[in-house]
Amino acid sequence: MDNLENRVEELEMKIAFQDGTIEELNTQVIKLNNLLASQQDQLRILLSKLHAVEPSNMASQSEETPPPHY
Template sequence: MEDRIIELETRIAFQEGTLQDLNDIVAKQQNLLHQLTDEILKLKGLVQNITTSDLAEEREEPPPPHY
């Protein structure tokens, strides 16, 4: 009986360590996900600005001579 209790305590200790490791990994991934989301939003804004400015420049250009 004593051996079974020791084995169970050992397993629980190992599982607690594994659970803590997994929690740390999930927390790091969540931080990275937030950073990547922020970067995507910044890039989306830059692309929209570039697209808008390109369209404005195209409207300002005179048509080519063959028209």
């Protein structure tokens, strides 16, 4: 009977440890998800600012005259 009780107790300890680990992992996943959402928002803002920038006064490479040695 002691052997059965020891096995049950060992299983209970393993389950308790696994529950704690799952909670810690869940907390980390939530933090990373929030960080990812924040970074996606920042990227959207940067892209919208980039698209809003007026074109440069410089001519495009296809419009540039080649250097004299060509």
